[in-house]
Amino acid sequence: MSTESSKVPPAPRLAGIRSRWLSAATVGLHDDPEVAGAALVGSLGAGRADDWSDIDLLVVVDDAHLDNYAVLGRLPSGPGMLTAAFDARHNGPRGTRAVSGQHLVDGLPLWVDWHIHPISQAGWPTDSTVIFDRRGFDRLAATFAEHLSADEHEQPTPKGPAEHQALRLALVPIAGKRIARRSPETARMIEFLGGPYAPDASWRQHLAALRQLLDGFAALGLPDSVAAGHAYLDLVKETLD
Template structure:
């Protein structure tokens, strides 16, 4: 753990949920013969994760089955239920796929980003933590962030207005995570989700804004997602009080 992450308030319940989910999901990848390789990316891949960190996974599959694995729900999951899943291929380079979504585990949300690559483009980023490699892919000099920004991105898939509303609902905990970390990007994240831009607001004010936004999403008919968002914000408050 880095010095920066050591200053972030601990949240062992979140870390435990993430560990349980990841253990089951990685076991599922090992048992899937169609998966040629898999690695942890992001902060978990670099070893800089804190208790609030989300999960970023890279999965390598045969070129012919790339789209098969990019369907929400196709990749293995851990305990809990899927609250929402989105085609996020626009977050990766052309020729790759991505799926992002929220899982609810013990009443709390967990965000997972899947990056799906074909074997023809396989190679492990310099900052990845490989846990499955059936073909001995090369280790690349570039970081995963550099690989994501190389060349053209995949064009986004069309989404309905309600999809954008659901995405905002399930991303409220991501803004809550920024509050817990005392991130200077908190105000911009809240603005991105449709709230007011208040860079000078206290963390209490930011939390109150997110709670109001959650209640506004009640009309979507996703009470479990709203309740999980409030539970997450409760946890943020407990850690900062």
């Protein structure tokens, strides 16, 4: 773990939920013969994760099956239930797919980003941790972030107002994570979610702004996500108090 991540307050409950979910999902990937390989990317893959880190997975499948795997119902899952899913193909190079989801485990939200790449574009980034590889794919000369930014991206799929609001609701815990990490980007993210831009606010004021946003999102009719958001912010407060 890096020096920077070691300064982040611990949240063993979140780390435990993540570990349980990932262990079960990994078994599901292993058991699917159509998955040619899988790796952890992002902070977990690079070995710089902290207890608050989410899960980023890179999955390689046959080119012809790419779109079949670009739905969370086709990909394996761990314990809990899926509360939100979003097509995120615009986050990947052209010819790849990506999908993001919020899972509710033991009353807390867990965010998972899946990157689905075809065999014709397969390769393991330098900062990834390979889970398994049935084909012996090469290592790339780039990190995962460099790989994603090197090529032209897929066009985003259109989202209506309701889906945009559902996405903002699901991202409230991500903003809460930034509060826990004392990130300088916290104020900008709260603004993106529809709250006030207050870069000089205290962490308690940032939490209050997020709680107000959650109450506003209640009209979307997604009570599980709203409750999970409040539970996450409760955990942030307990950790920082």
